Amino acid sequence: MGSLFRTDVIAEEGIQMQSSKHYEGVFAQGSGYLHIRGSFEEGLKAADQNEEYMRLPANVTIEKPRHPRSKCGTYVPGITGSHPLLREELVNLPNPLAFYVAADGEDLDMDESRISGYVRQLDLNRALLSREFIWETKGGAKLSCSYRRYVSMDCRNLIVQKMRFCPEDGSLLLSMKGTVDEKVKTNGYNHFTHVEKQALGGLVCVYLKTDTGDEVRVAALTVSPQAEFTPEADMSAAEVRLAKGQEAEVIRLSMVSTSRDPEGLLSLEAIRKRLQTAVSRQEELWEEHCRAWKRLWDMSRVTIEGDEKAQLAVNFSVYHLLRSCNDRDDRIAVCAKGFAGEAYFGHYFWDTEVYLLPFFLYTRPEAAKMLERFRIRTLEGAKKNAAAYGYAGARYPWESGLTGEEQCPNWQYGDHEVHITADVAFGLWHYFCATKDEEFLEQAAPVFVETARYWLERSYEGEDGCVHINGVMGPDEYVCLCSDNAYTNYMVRQSLLHTVRIVEMLQEKNPEAAKALGADEAFLQKIQSAADRLTIRRRDDKVILQCAEFEQLEEPDFDRLWPDKTKAFGSFVSQERNYRTKALKQADVLMLFYLFPKAFDREALEENYRYYLPYTTHDSSLSCIIHSILCCLRGKPEEACEFFERALDIDLDETKGGAAEGIHIANCGGIWQAVIFGFCGMSRAYETDELTFAPMLPKSWRAVRFPVCFKGGMHQVEITHEKVCIDETPTVG
Amino acid sequence: MGSLFRTDVIAEEGIQMQSSKHYEGVFAQGSGYLHIRGSFEEGLKAADQNEEYMRLPANVTIEKPRHPRSKCGTYVPGITGSHPLLREELVNLPNPLAFYVAADGEDLDMDESRISGYVRQLDLNRALLSREFIWETKGGAKLSCSYRRYVSMDCRNLIVQKMRFCPEDGSLLLSMKGTVDEKVKTNGYNHFTHVEKQALGGLVCVYLKTDTGDEVRVAALTVSPQAEFTPEADMSAAEVRLAKGQEAEVIRLSMVSTSRDPEGLLSLEAIRKRLQTAVSRQEELWEEHCRAWKRLWDMSRVTIEGDEKAQLAVNFSVYHLLRSCNDRDDRIAVCAKGFAGEAYFGHYFWDTEVYLLPFFLYTRPEAAKMLERFRIRTLEGAKKNAAAYGYAGARYPWESGLTGEEQCPNWQYGDHEVHITADVAFGLWHYFCATKDEEFLEQAAPVFVETARYWLERSYEGEDGCVHINGVMGPDEYVCLCSDNAYTNYMVRQSLLHTVRIVEMLQEKNPEAAKALGADEAFLQKIQSAADRLTIRRRDDKVILQCAEFEQLEEPDFDRLWPDKTKAFGSFVSQERNYRTKALKQADVLMLFYLFPKAFDREALEENYRYYLPYTTHDSSLSCIIHSILCCLRGKPEEACEFFERALDIDLDETKGGAAEGIHIANCGGIWQAVIFGFCGMSRAYETDELTFAPMLPKSWRAVRFPVCFKGGMHQVEITHEKVCIDETPTVG
Known part of the structure; x- marks a missing residue:
């Protein structure tokens, strides 16, 4: 990645343990159908994921949430539980990412282990999360570690993980355990009324029933060319002695299936077959995933020339918007935290209509239609x-x-x-x-x-x-x-x-x-x-x-x-x-x-x-971005930029840690609106019949380019300080 | 008791199981230090006292409480627990009244057993609750049953129970078990962090620690001239075969001791000694109790000639006011339900100053002083x-x-x-x-x-x-x-x-x-x-x-x-x-x-x-009695009577069941005020220096007599339609 500022990658600069929960939100991945938080595969010893407590309804803006270190999250929108105080809430499902590593008997833990050369980044274009670092054990062994994972945008209930471990200066014994961790709670509450767990060869499968009657299967298959994974208690485990420079590669493929899915709950056997097929199709899976994301980006990419921070933030926003919306299911909408955390309990607010809808409506009306059909339903x-x-x-x-x-x-x-x-x-x-x-x-x-x-x-x-x-x-x-x-x-x-x-x-x-x-x-x-x-x-x-x-x-x-x-x-x-x-x-x-x-x-x-x-205190995350748009309307683009930057920081400023309990997805939608309706001055379809722009670009922005759907037509727009081009035809701004 | 309407007895007319929880409140007994609800000694099989649930903070006026049949209650004001939603709450302590009876192997249960000749009444003067009935078993045996109990107003942590059982027309085997039932919850919540229970001879003792760190011992000693009680599991049990007309008498003496008591928590041995001494002093205990109540009544009795319902209601109100206030402890006040139930969680409201204080202030200023010192503390x-x-x-x-x-x-x-x-x-x-x-x-x-x-x-x-x-x-x-x-x-x-x-x-x-x-x-x-x-x-x-x-x-x-x-x-x-x-x-x-x-x-x-x-909806129990007083001020005593009657019904109308979760003690104080400040027109000490009355008696009221303390003096007042007598000196009304 080098030292150049990249606008299509969100990077954690050096290990930032005090912000680990924030990065779990920032690095959330998903496919519309399935979402996972950016937690470490091995978890954190200090963060018990199974703690039971009574989360009280409170003002989320000023509430101090639990789990300051880490909260894993695996969500399928539509799978909800019934909480005595918080009411219907999105259920945190068993964590299929769980993968524990020990070197010469010493467990890896990002809090406690000696780590160097740490790089973690989310490739927004391909929705790929990667982590690389050198781990020096107390025994003095050095292990180079590499983790990658993605939630397939093509096969939307599939998660792919790939890990590589390689000793740097001596041999060591690498012990690995993979599982589906069913010992998880949602906001401290247990929504599982029945749980069965099985480990069969490299496969671990959890079947559960929620307190609202939904059934869910989460299964993970772990394979490695260097080691055979076999059942150990309720995990898949393997050990391998690695010589210096000898690499162990581990592939994990996980699948989630629920009784709410159109095809119904898959049997353990059906899941096993699909996962085994997937093992042999890894390259194709990756390509299909990348193609699916490219299609989405092609319909939604906003290019801002001249402002890398704005470009990165818009990319980040569009990434999460694309991930959050399931364009095949009108039984759900997009929850306030973009299915990247447990705050607001997976509920749907006015955010849908006011903050989120425009992005979908003017880029992919068929996705917007799902959100609107949800309200009719x-x-x-x-x-x-x-x-x-x-x-x-x-x-x-x-x-x-x-x-x-x-x-x-x-x-x-x-x-x-x-x-x-x-x-x-x-x-x-x-x-x-x-x-x-x-x-x-x-x-x-x-x-x-x-x-x-x-x-x-x-x-x-x-x-x-x-x-x-x-x-x-x-x-x-x-x-x-x-x-x-x-x-x-x-x-x-x-x-x-x-x-x-x-x-x-x-x-x-x-x-x-x-x-x-x-x-x-x-x-x-x-x-x-x-x-x-x-x-x-x-x-x-x-x-x-x-x-x-x-x-x-x-x-x-x-x-x-x-x-x-x-x-x-x-x-x-x-x-x-x-x-x-x-x-x-x-x-x-x-x-x-x-x-x-x-x-x-x-x-x-x-x-x-x-x-x-x-x-106005702007205590709400819904405020700054509106003021940014208002400043554009007032003809003050530089003032607009100040509010715009504050809005960008809501999820991206690591010192604020705003994404800890999930992404401010409405703000993501607002950021898109600020660029398109604010700086580019596009009129909404309920105010004009023609696609028109009254741009108010900040000085530093040389050009903005984006696609837009308007009353049935698809258009490519380019706006500069000099002109507005719609489908390459300049019009008066 | 006969058919004459008695104004010093609250009677349940025939068994009223649909109102059993209401009568538990109405029949609450207490000594200021200790309070018990009027539950049946044997409980009700259908009413599990140990059910755990999360009571939510709600509008108590319209909330539908749990436990429709029965909720036992044993309270020592000052012994509180910490509830995650309701906050500090009065703890329901182990129930020392628990005494189970079986005849020829069949359990007595007021819901299910065949009962006749049922009479239950609370003697307000002597604060004695009694219950008498004939129980016909499924096997056809008839057993005459009699229960009496009181909380000693002299030895204020002592409860005395006396039961008599006598077969009416054949012999039967009577099995009896007495215990202290520690399987109880407060508003569905467990506040006991540690519980020890022992049965030693006829003595059962529970030691517990609450989640706020208080320690409590509740012990009950059961003796009978006809049967020896011995430990059976964690109870005291005895069996006796009774011939027709042969009576078994059982005495139970219970004591509560807490770490908040001035003398500190009593040891099991100390309690055992006190209870054994008490067994030999039953007559004296009863006389001391009656004398203590007489002293209280002498200072507070309001006599209304010509209106038996009003007289009964005033007696009922004064009884509960006398019981609720601990005139030896300024670390507590009187809670909204008069320590006769779990609603309002034992909290103290403005009721203290506005509704309760006048009764104590103008009858027993030393008790009023405790309430006021509580606020200073x-x-x-x-x-x-x-x-x-x-x-x-x-x-x-x-x-x-x-x-x-x-x-x-x-x-x-x-x-x-x-x-x-x-x-x-x-x-x-x-x-x-x-x-x-x-x-x-x-x-x-x-x-x-x-x-x-x-x-x-x-x-x-x-x-x-x-x-x-x-x-x-x-x-x-x-x-x-x-x-x-x-x-x-x-x-x-x-x-x-x-x-x-x-x-x-x-x-x-x-x-x-x-x-x-x-x-x-x-x-x-x-x-x-x-x-x-x-x-x-x-x-x-x-x-x-x-x-x-x-x-x-x-x-x-x-x-x-x-x-x-x-x-x-x-x-x-x-x-x-x-x-x-x-x-x-x-x-x-x-x-x-x-x-x-x-x-x-x-x-x-x-x-x-x-x-x-x-x-004005009068949805609050604090409303009608104020309107009654206002009507007196308006010179409309008959209108005042209508509101007065509505206020009397708040706790006494069995069809309303208003006392189910405790007595409306503020209304009790209001009823006293309505008589004294309303119908008798007494001016308060902050408005006049002299004791003055501007009576507005309803037609049917021939005379009202009561004692009053005013600015250091004690006075006997008699008010008729003709004149106002203070210390037998008639003054102008």
């Missing part, structure tokens, strides 16, 4: 939520599990962040505008009608004749309960207006389908009337009030209360104090300017930006 | 709370454990019901006014100064120049977060003004002590200024607004949303909806009219009563 769950809260219609969950029923363990968010219901409708509308897929819109129509039904009951006609939505939490989670949150009401109004439009369109095209919606003229009039009278409070100076109470909130005394601005404001003040001040966790009113830039004039943007920025 | 904990929330001074906990640190498991109450801090100061002031105990006031002064210090930081000077207290929950827990709650601000103002007065008094009397408070002139001026500018919002029509936001809250649609008014409104609506409406859980603004009747004119009372009543 979970309409029944949303109806149950509405009923549980005492309302008609459908209310989407702030934290969605598989059925769409509310899984948020903290009532203040789950009960009150009702904007999610409007966000879901917005996502569907966005999908339709970008694809013009009318058949899809017909499928989505019930979501609009049922959520509108909910809004009619959830809103309140005041004595002033206006319609209010009271008792909500907006995107800014530092104001706990407020009325007429501008973001919420604006999004609800959009959603009601779209409902009217969609029903009318359907009445024309497919009267039968329209009738089945149960949305008659009187109902449409009610919706229209509610939309017309929904309250958004604007001051004379064009400042839109975040909520009715905003001006009565206390001024936050940041100078006194926030001594270290590199840490979250929320970590210095009690929630009680925070809830009564104007301190904002993240953009709230400003989200509207980001989402609907054409709906507001430049002066309004400036006034609102000026008003809210001083109150 | 826990000042250090209150300082820790203030610091934890980021403030100077002291902030009393909404739910107090032993140290005064916040134990409330639900943040919306714990973080925001800050009125507790002013309530504590109010209680101390009330104690001082009623006793004129200046030495006590000196001890209490730091509480006033430190809480004032807290208020200076917790309040906020707005742009309007007024001082506000934002982001609070008032007594009405159905408004979650509000500003300038009138009750809170009024109480805070009082507390600040008292602080100034107390410091000035102390400066005069004891300048050294005054100086040590760290309350200089500038500080006092700040307090005075804050008190003067604290905002209470009054409308022109004299309605005091509950909070700044009250008029913007939604009208609650009771007609549509509350189909069954015999159940709580909160059980029909989601918290989310409730939090945005004007529905009140309980009196809030009206609490001020109840506490400070002389501070408001009659018109203001009427206007506020009229305004708030329609919104």
Whole structure:
């Protein structure tokens, strides 16, 4: 790799044990179907993966998680368990990577062993994680070690590991044990109600049943040209004496199969056969994997000339976005941590519609369609939520599990962040505008009608004749309960207006389908009337009030209360104090300017930006990247760069360790948006019919190139300071 | 007992198994030091006392508790455990009452056995619980059974049980087993880290250590003139063949000793000796117990002529108040359930100052002093709370454990019901006014100064120049977060003004002590200024607004949303909806009219009563009794009676089952207040220097008689429709 800065490789520079959990998130690999964290194959002795404890629902932003050293993770989205406090959660499956090495009887442990020449890196193009180092044993032997692994993007339930060991200056006895480690917990909780484990030759297989009834098999086959692996207790073990310079190579092939898979749970025999075939097809497997990733990159690669850090961060973001989304399964979406950790419990948030969708929608609409079909599929769950809260219609969950029923363990968010219901409708509308897929819109129509039904009951006609939505939490989670949150009401109004439009369109095209919606003229009039009278409070100076109470909130005394601005404001003040001040966790009113830039004039943007920025702590990882885009809209690309860099650091700054409990996948989506919608100034499909750009490139950026899908067409875009080329035809910027 | 209605006996009329858990609360017995629930000696087979589960923090008003049939309870206030979610909680100790009977091999079980002639009653004067019935076995034998038990009010860690069994029409083999049942949980949780159990002759002893490090011994000695009890496994067992008419009598004496006791943990040998001595002193023990109760009753008995139901309820209330308070220990107070159940986890609330204190203060000031000294003792904990929330001074906990640190498991109450801090100061002031105990006031002064210090930081000077207290929950827990709650601000103002007065008094009397408070002139001026500018919002029509936001809250649609008014409104609506409406859980603004009747004119009372009543659900057990008192102040004794009766039913209406998880001890205190402050119209010591009454007796009440302590004097009061007699001197009413 050399000393040149590479923008397609994430490298751990020297061994960074204090950040090991962070790197486990950064180095997560996956195939959409299966995800693994970047843990060491041999684990860490100091980090018991089987510790049981009760993780309490808390504010994840300021919570101090357990397992400071290491938390292995093996996830198949859709395989969930039931936790007494955290509710439905993504289950951490048995770890098939487990491979333990001893030299002359001494165990390798990255905490304790003497290590030199350490290099670990993730090749983003080929999604390959490698680790190389020299291990000097206490007995003085030196062993050169090399590990590589990938989750196949072609055969998506397959993991391939390849290890090489070679003594540097004398012979030694190498003992190796491979297993599938079923002694793992999810957030300290055991979701396995039944576990069987077998070791047969080089094969170790774990069968388990989860507390929600899913069945899973995880199997790993270990082979080596230099040593025969045989069962030892519940592992596959081998020993080999290596002379100086003599290399031992070990191949491990692992497969996961679950009862949720379209082909059903594979038998142990079927898995064994597939793994044995795979052993003989290693080269082809690797090539197929690389081809699959190349196809993905070809559809999504963003090239930034002139800014290597930005280029690396965009590559990193796109890599995790590509990995996180299963474009073959609409029973799942992309969870808040990109299936790279256990925080947020594998739940799906508004991140899907607002932060993630655009990347997929404008690069691979067929993947976006899965995310949107997920919301249509979970309409029944949303109806149950509405009923549980005492309302008609459908209310989407702030934290969605598989059925769409509310899984948020903290009532203040789950009960009150009702904007999610409007966000879901917005996502569907966005999908339709970008694809013009009318058949899809017909499928989505019930979501609009049922959520509108909910809004009619959830809103309140005041004595002033206006319609209010009271008792909500907006995107800014530092104001706990407020009325007429501008973001919420604006999004609800959009959603009601779209409902009217969609029903009318359907009445024309497919009267039968329209009738089945149960949305008659009187109902449409009610919706229209509610939309017309929904309250958004604007001051004379064009400042839109975040909520009715905003001006009565206390001024936050940041100078006194926030001594270290590199840490979250929320970590210095009690929630009680925070809830009564104007301190904002993240953009709230400003989200509207980001989402609907054409709906507001430049002066309004400036006034609102000026008003809210001083109150904004950016404690949420969803904030900086929005501000970066806003600065582009304000014509301030260099200011935008400052926010952009802060956003890049969220997962990449090793000193912050932000990826420890998983990737901030919404921020990854936001980084893509900042480049495309912000710096390149692309208009969204719901605001224009034509693909247009109003670029605002930073000085150092010489050119940005990317592919984009827009209303059915595929385009290659190149933007420089001089011109905008769409499919090599320059247009006016 | 006959068919005459007795007002000194609570009787279960026929066996009421569907209400068995309710009667366990109603029939709770105790000595201040030790409390036991009214469970059957033999337990219920269907009610496993050892079930482990995770009780979640929830709204206790609408929570559906476990153990529908039976929950045994043995509590020593001060012996607490640490629960991962509920925090510090009163520990349910091993049950020394356990005594199992079999006739001809068939077990007695009140659920399954054929029972006739069942009578169970609690003699309130002598605090004796008895149960009598005929048990017909499946084999056809009839056994007359009689159980009696009491917790000695003289030897306060001693329980005495006496059982008699006699065949009615043939001989049978009676098998008996007595034990101390250590297989018990507290709210489904195990707090015992170490348990040892021994059976020695008729003695069974359990030693245990709790997860907070306390040590406890519970021992029971079983003897019978007709049978020798010998160890069998970990029980004491005996068998005896009884001929028709031949009686077996069994005596059980149990003792509890803990490491928190002033004399320390007793050895097994010491306990054995005490119990053996007790066996030979049964008569004397009973007489000493009765004398101790008589002394208590003599100081507290309220006689109501003309209303037997009211008389019974007042007796019931006074009984539980006398039982709940340990007048020898200021390290504990009286918990919300009167140590008669596990709800609210043994925590101490504002109930202490507002609902309980007056009874003790005006009947036995030395008991009241313990409750108030508890608050002074826990000042250090209150300082820790203030610091934890980021403030100077002291902030009393909404739910107090032993140290005064916040134990409330639900943040919306714990973080925001800050009125507790002013309530504590109010209680101390009330104690001082009623006793004129200046030495006590000196001890209490730091509480006033430190809480004032807290208020200076917790309040906020707005742009309007007024001082506000934002982001609070008032007594009405159905408004979650509000500003300038009138009750809170009024109480805070009082507390600040008292602080100034107390410091000035102390400066005069004891300048050294005054100086040590760290309350200089500038500080006092700040307090005075804050008190003067604290905002209470009054409308022109004299309605005091509950909070700044009250008029913007939604009208609650009771007609549509509350189909069954015999159940709580909160059980029909989601918290989310409730939090945005004007529905009140309980009196809030009206609490001020109840506490400070002389501070408001009659018109203001009427206007506020009229305004708030329609919104008030009385979902809280603290509401009806206050409204009863308010109706007396409004000159409407018959309306007052309606609320009074609803309050009596809270623990006594078997169909409601309200006592299942413990007694509503605050309501008991409220019932005493309703008679004395409401119907008899006594003025509190902080409002007058003279003992005065403005009676408002209901028509049916011929006379009310009671003792009262007032500013150091003891008085006998008799009130009739015609006159008020204090110490037999009639005065003008």
